[in-house]
Amino acid sequence: MATEPSKDQLLALYERMLLIRRMEERLRADAAAGKLPGAVHLYIGQEAIATAVCARLGPNDLITSTHRGHGHFLAKGGDPKAMMAEIWAKRTGICQGMGGSMHVADFSKGILGANGIVGGGFAIATGAALAAKLLHDTRVSVAFFGDGAANQGVFMECLNVSSLWKLPLVLVCEHNQFSEFTPSVQCTSGEIADRARAFKIPTTVIDGNDAVAVWQAAGEAVEHARSGAGPAFIEARTYRIQGHLEAEALFLQGGKYREQSEIEEWRQRDPVERLQQRLTASGVKGADLQAIEARIGRTVEDAVKFAEESEPANPELPFDLMFVGQRA
Amino acid sequence: MARKRYTHAINEALIEEMSRDPKVIVYGEDVELAIMGDTRGLLDKFGRERIRNTPICEATLTGMAVGAAAAGCRVIVHMMFSNFIYTGFDAIANQMAKLHLMTGGQAVMPITIIAAYGGGGSNAAQHSDSGYPVLVNLGGVNVAMPATPADAKGLLKTAIRGNNPTFFMEAIGRGGELGEVPDGDYTVPFGKAATVREGKHVTLIAIGSMLKPTLEAAKKLEAAGIEAEVIDPRTLVPLDEEALVAAARKTGRVVVVDEARDRCSCASHIAAVLADKAFGHLKAPIKRVTVPNVCMPYAPNAEKLMIPDADRIARTATESARA
Numbered sequence: 001m002a003t004e005p006s007k008d009q010l011l012a013l014y015e016r017m018l019l020i021r022r023m024e025e026r027l028r029a030d031a032a033a034g035k036l037p038g039a040v041h042l043y044i045g046q047e048a049i050a051t052a053v054c055a056r057l058g059p060n061d062l063i064t065s066t067h068r069g070h071g072h073f074l075a076k077g078g079d080p081k082a083m084m085a086e087i088w089a090k091r092t093g094i095c096q097g098m099g100g101s102m103h104v105a106d107f108s109k110g111i112l113g114a115n116g117i118v119g120g121g122f123a124i125a126t127g128a129a130l131a132a133k134l135l136h137d138t139r140v141s142v143a144f145f146g147d148g149a150a151n152q153g154v155f156m157e158c159l160n161v162s163s164l165w166k167l168p169l170v171l172v173c174e175h176n177q178f179s180e181f182t183p184s185v186q187c188t189s190g191e192i193a194d195r196a197r198a199f200k201i202p203t204t205v206i207d208g209n210d211a212v213a214v215w216q217a218a219g220e221a222v223e224h225a226r227s228g229a230g231p232a233f234i235e236a237r238t239y240r241i242q243g244h245l246e247a248e249a250l251f252l253q254g255g256k257y258r259e260q261s262e263i264e265e266w267r268q269r270d271p272v273e274r275l276q277q278r279l280t281a282s283g284v285k286g287a288d289l290q291a292i293e294a295r296i297g298r299t300v301e302d303a304v305k306f307a308e309e310s311e312p313a314n315p316e317l318p319f320d321l322m323f324v325g326q327r328a
Numbered sequence: 329m330a331r332k333r334y335t336h337a338i339n340e341a342l343i344e345e346m347s348r349d350p351k352v353i354v355y356g357e358d359v360e361l362a363i364m365g366d367t368r369g370l371l372d373k374f375g376r377e378r379i380r381n382t383p384i385c386e387a388t389l390t391g392m393a394v395g396a397a398a399a400g401c402r403v404i405v406h407m408m409f410s411n412f413i414y415t416g417f418d419a420i421a422n423q424m425a426k427l428h429l430m431t432g433g434q435a436v437m438p439i440t441i442i443a444a445y446g447g448g449g450s451n452a453a454q455h456s457d458s459g460y461p462v463l464v465n466l467g468g469v470n471v472a473m474p475a476t477p478a479d480a481k482g483l484l485k486t487a488i489r490g491n492n493p494t495f496f497m498e499a500i501g502r503g504g505e506l507g508e509v510p511d512g513d514y515t516v517p518f519g520k521a522a523t524v525r526e527g528k529h530v531t532l533i534a535i536g537s538m539l540k541p542t543l544e545a546a547k548k549l550e551a552a553g554i555e556a557e558v559i560d561p562r563t564l565v566p567l568d569e570e571a572l573v574a575a576a577r578k579t580g581r582v583v584v585v586d587e588a589r590d591r592c593s594c595a596s597h598i599a600a601v602l603a604d605k606a607f608g609h610l611k612a613p614i615k616r617v618t619v620p621n622v623c624m625p626y627a628p629n630a631e632k633l634m635i636p637d638a639d640r641i642a643r644t645a646t647e648s649a650r651a
Contacts, residue, residue, distance in 0.1 A: 126391070126395060321429040323470070
């Protein structure tokens with residue numbers, strides 16, 4: 001019998017998911033308004049996964065994220081202001097404006113970075129897990145990745161190595177149905193979870209839009225990994241509501257890779273709304289939910305204001321940041 | 329001082345640094361049995377927690393280095409042959425070379441990657457590349473090119489103690505060669521070229537494995553009355569431009585010797601730097617002695633033709649000195 005999250009835990013999940021949602025809705029608007037210099041890949045519709053997995057981690061645990069990484073950053077405790085300023089290319093950004101949306105990272109919080117290379121996080125997370133094992137500490141490392149990344153060869157390599165060496169690694173596949181602009185069914189053979197099973201890694205396939213299901217599966221997976229028994233694998237089925245990136249219409253030039261009706265269908269399974277309904281059904285008052293909404297609204301506004309008012313990035317900084325203590 | 333082999337000097341550096349810092353780990357394909365010689369004895373001394381064989385999966389080996397470094401280890405990855413860098417290139421080029429910048433200085437990557445390069449053993453095209461020019465072009469990795477046992481030991485220690493990703497390129501044909509190695513703990517700084525021989529007629533800049541044939545060439549030149557200055561940059565990143573420019577100005581005649589393919593070789597880069605910064609002092613065109621733009625052939629006679637040797641270096645230097 002899986003543990004049920006307490007009401008406070010559910011509320012915390014909800015608040016964090018809503019934070020991710022509202023931050024990204026603002027990013028969507030600001031991207032459309034031409035205020036952001038680079039590409040923005042939104043996580044809308046997948047918030048339950050990052051949030052509920054990270055809810056099961058401690059501050060010293062490590063995660064690797066993807067190009068769709070705002071959710072993981074915020075879920076692991078990244079600062080909304082520093083993230084927003086980063087995406088606005090400001091020197092107060094978490095990476096001083098050198099990384100941008102695709103590379104938000106906070107090493108002090110175990111966030112080893114979003115990653116612009118699809119599948120780029122597998123081996124980094126595996127290496128972090130190796131270090132945790134060799135240094136005899138209790139850290140667990142989590143690799144978030146999509147179904148697209150599961151088709152990279154390094155995925156197989158890391159399944160092999162982590163299982164062989166019983167590394168404290170949790171692999172979380174966010175199966176959002178798309179590899180950039182290609183539906184997963186057109187480019188993926190068999191079930192992704194079966195690939196992990198082939199390496200004798202405990203594997204579970206869950207509804208990734210159900211925060212409680214993710215929370216339960218992640219709890220077991222993290223516990224398994226932390227116990228020294230080796231890696232665990234979660235395939236969370238979800239759906240990418242937004243395009244591969246904002247302004248994708250410019251790239252598609254009228255081309256089409258999915259039906260609007262499919263998007264609408266998945267909107268009915270929105271993870272934030274589902275959790276809200278659950279909270280309401282369990283007796284949480286509308287006023288309490290409104291208070292959360294208001295709090296997050298202020299957080300988002302503060303983050304945008306901070307980003308807008310911050311100094312632009314230092315354009316000379318790259319010369320000092322190619323190396324530690326060595327100018328390029 | 330004691331005379332030691334190149335491989336032995338590398339092995340000593342590994343043992344000393346692993347003894348010095350418990351966070352130093354080594355992994356790679358067949359490192360436990362020390363197939364390349366340099367990791368001999370480490371397993372007995374340090375156990376599998378510190379040195380371990382890996383599967384053959386270079387993409388993961390290089391990527392794991394990034395993660396293990398981020399999580400607190402000092403990582404040494406043995407890539408065996410430098411050609412295998414190519415199969416592990418994503419984490420090198422896209423992650424470790426860029427993360428310090430991309431994260432605004434948060435990511436610190438104490439990673440040393442050891443790889444043996446060069447031809448001469450009929451290992452054919454997939455085991456004979458001198459793959460360092462591409463590394464030099466990445467920007468965010470240091471590249472050390474030890475030519476002697478003493479520099480091998482000292483540069484490797486600097487690499488392991490440093491906080492930047494560093495490629496330590498072993499000259500494959502030099503493993504058994506002997507040289508004087510200082511006693512006790514010492515390091516060789518990055519970015520400091522060595523003047524190996526003084527001369528006033530022509531400056532020979534020899535990279536890594538090319539130092540030996542260049543010194544042989546200098547002897548031949550001496551017999552012909554040409555005094556060659558021989559400079560070893562020792563690291564390509566950082567590059568001691570100041571020393572190279574000074575040496576170029578001193579004689580006004582420069583030959584750069586590199587075991588890389590000519591096109592975009594490190595010799596090309598050094599020639600470009602010198603053309604820029606020593607132009608007014610040059611008395612002859614800067615010459616490059618490199619591997620032609622071909623893959624390394626298997627047949628010994630064909631391979632020999634491709635790798636710069638003392639005769640080719642001396643011939644080019646003579647042309648330069650008389651130009």
